Amino acid sequence: MGLSAIVKVGKRYTIVIPKSIREKLRLKEGSKVLLRISGNRIIIEPLPDSPFEILGKVVGEPYSEKVDEKKAQSWLMRNASS
DSSP states (O other): OOOOOOOOOOGGGOOOOOHHHHHHHTOOTTOOEEEEEETTEEEEEEOOSOHHHHHHHHHOSSOOHHHHHHHHHHHHHHHOOO
16 A cells, blocks of 8 residues: 555644655655545645656657657646546
8 A cells, every 4th residue: 555644634724744755755845736535535646846847858859849749748648637
């Protein structure tokens, strides 16, 4: 199953992500995460720091719309959450 932890919901409904999980996911203060509900579960997914930096790594230079748009769409379909 992987790393897991039990945490308590605090004031204003906050939760603290334990250090072991923050380190594993490389989360830092100011990181953005996606919260979503799946059935009766809350799922927290880290988002990349800079989507444009990630896209640059996927597509590369120089940019060719005909070729690179397909690469970007393929990457997005593999890595996007539903």
